[in-house]
C-alpha cells in the first residue's frame with residue numbers, strides 16, 4: 001500500500017495502534033445509544049478530557065452515587081479490560097464525540113459488536129478507538145465467554161481467540177493506515193489545499 | 208452498454224462535491240457548502256484551530272446558533288444563563304467568544320433567527336437543494352428535506368470543516384423508502400416516520416442514505432418533509448433526502464439567504480435536475496402504505512419500539528433488551544399504552560417545533576385545559592417561529608390551557624439547559640429520542656406527534672388525538 005504524506009506539524013498526535021491484547025468485558029444489550037455511553041448533562045464540558053468518570057453513568061452508579069455492583073464494568077474481573085463486547089448496533093443516536101472520548105478516558109480501546117452505528121464508528125476511528133464488527137458466531141462466543149483474553153491485530157485485521165482460532169474483521173484501508181501510523185486526518189486534508197482551492201474556483205455554482 | 212448511468216439524487220449531490228474522488232486506499236475529499244455550528248460540539252474543535260494557529264477557512268459558509276445548553280427563559284444577564292449551571296453558561300459564552308474570534312456569524316440572543324440549528328438553516332434559506340450541509344449534530348439529516356446532502360459529524364470533523372471546508376468521506380449505499388397513499392385525519396409526518404422506523408428498525412439504514420419518495424411525500428409541505436428527514440438518523444441512516452420540487456422552491460423563495468433575481472432562476476433550473484433519474488438503481492428499497500396508518504406512539508427505549516396508539520404494548524420478543532426497555536418504561540406487554548398516566552408533555556425539538564406543529568397542537572388545545580398535575584412545555588424552534596406563533600395568538604391558547612410558553616431552543620429534547628423531565632415521570636414528547644434518561648435522569652419518554660401530545664395533555668394520559676378533530 002502506498003504511504004500517505006502527512007505533515008506532522010499540523011497533525012494532532014494519535015498513538016499508533018498495532019496490537020491490542022486484553023480480556024473482554026461484556027454489555028449484551030442491543031442498540032446501546034450514545035446517551036447511555038455519556039448522558040447529555042455531561043456534555044457541557046469544553047475539553048476532551050475527564051469524561052471517563054461519567055461513562056455509562058446511569059447504569060454504572062446507584063442513586064446514592066456508589067458503584068452498581070450488578071453493572072459489568074464494575075465487576076472486579078473487568079478491571080483493566082480494554083475490549084468491550086456489546087450487543088448489536090452499538091453507538092446509535094447522537095453524533096457526540098464525547099462517547100469515544102469517554103470510553104477511551106475510562107480505558108476502553110476497542111468495541112466489538114455485530115453492528116456499529118455510522119457516526120460513532122467514524123468518531124472512534126478519529127480518536128484511536130477500534131470499532132470492530134464481527135459475525136454472529138464469533139459474537140455469540142464472545143458474549144458467552146466474558147473475560148476471555150483476545151487479541152486484535154490492526155495490521156492484519158485479525159482477532160485471535162484464546163483457542164488460537166482467528167477471524168478477520170472488515171476495516172477501511174485508510175482508517176487502518178491512520179491507526180497504524182497514528183495519523184490525524186486534518187494533516188491529510190491540508191495537503192490537498194491546492195485541490196480544494198481549484199475546486200472552489202472551478203465549480204459551476206457557488207454556495 | 209450506455210455510458211450515461213442513471214443516478215440517484217444522492218449520487219448527483221455527492222459527485223458534484225468531489226474535490227478528490229475516493230480510491231481503494233483513500234476516502235473522497237468532499238466539499239461542504241454549509242457548516243452549521245452550535246455551542247456543544249464545537250469548543251474542542253476551535254481549540255484545535257487555535258493551537259495550530261489556523262483560521263476558519265470559509266466563515267462565509269459557516270453559521271452559528273445557540274440552542275442546546277441555552278435557557279428557554281429570557282436571557283438578559285449572565286445569571287440568566289446559569290440556569291443549568293456554570294458549565295452550561297460557560298459553554299454558551301465560549302461559543303460567543305469563538306465566533307467573534309474566528310469571524311463566524313452567530314445568531315446570538317439578540318437575533319430573531321436564534322433557534323435550533325436545524326430549524327434556522329431552512330428558515331434563513333441557507334438550506335438549499337443540492338448543497339452539502341454538515342453540523343456536529345446527528346439530526347442534520349433534517350436539511351435533506353430540501354434535496355441537500357446533510358449529515359451529522361463529530362467534533363474532530365467539525366475541526367476538519369472549519370479548517371479546510373472539506374471532509375474525508377466514503378460513498379454511502381442508497382436506500383429508497385417509498386410512501387404512498389393519503390394520510391387519514393389526525394395522522395401526520397411524525398406518525399409516518401415513526402412507522403417507517405418501526406418497519407425497518409433502528410439500524411435498518413446503517414451505511415445508507417435514505418431517499419424518501421412516493422406520493423405521500425410529494426403532497427407534504429416542507430415542514431412535514433423536515434420532520435420525516437429529521438428522524439432518518441433514528442433508523443441509523445447517514446442522511447435522508449427528498450427530491451426538490453415546486454413545494455421546495457416556493458418555501459425558499461424570498462428568504463434571506465436564498466438566491467435572488469436572475470440567480471434565483473438559474474438556481475431553480477439547477478435544482479430541477481437534481482431529482483433521481485427514472486430507473487436509477489438503489490441498493491435497497493422498502494415501501495409503506497400510509498393510508499391506513501394511525502397516530503403512532505413509542506412504548507420502549509428506542510424509536511423503533513413503536514405501535515399505533517390504539518394498539519396494546521406488543522408481546523415480548525424474548526430479548527433481554529426488550530425486557531429491559533419495558534421494565535424501564537414501567538409498561539406491560541398486552542396492555543394498552545393509551546391508559547398510561549402522563550406527567551409531562553413537551554411540544555418542541557427540531558422534529559416538531561415549527562409553526563404548523565404548534566398550530567396542530569394549538570387547534571386541539573383551544574378552549575381546553577391541560578389536565579391537573581400535568582406539566583406542558585411548548586418551545587418554538589426559533590425566535591422567528593415564536594414571533595409568528597404569537598402573531599397568530601397561539602401563545603394565548605397555550606397559556607390559557609395552562610401550558611408554559613418559552614423562548615426557542617432544544618430544551619427538554621435532551622435536557623441540557625435545565626428543562627428536564629423528573630425521575631420516573633412519563634413524558635409524551637414530540638422530540639425524536641426516547642432513550643433511557645434522554646429527557647432527564649430516569650425520565651420515561653413516549654414519542655408522538657404534536658396532536659397526540661396535545662390530546663395527551665388534556666386527558667392526562669397517552670391519548671388518541673382523533674377524537675378532538
Ligand code: SF4
Pocket residue numbers: 274275323324325344346556557558616617620621638639
Ligand atoms: S432539538 Fe433535540 S435532536 Fe434537535 S438538535 Fe436539539 S437536542 Fe438535537
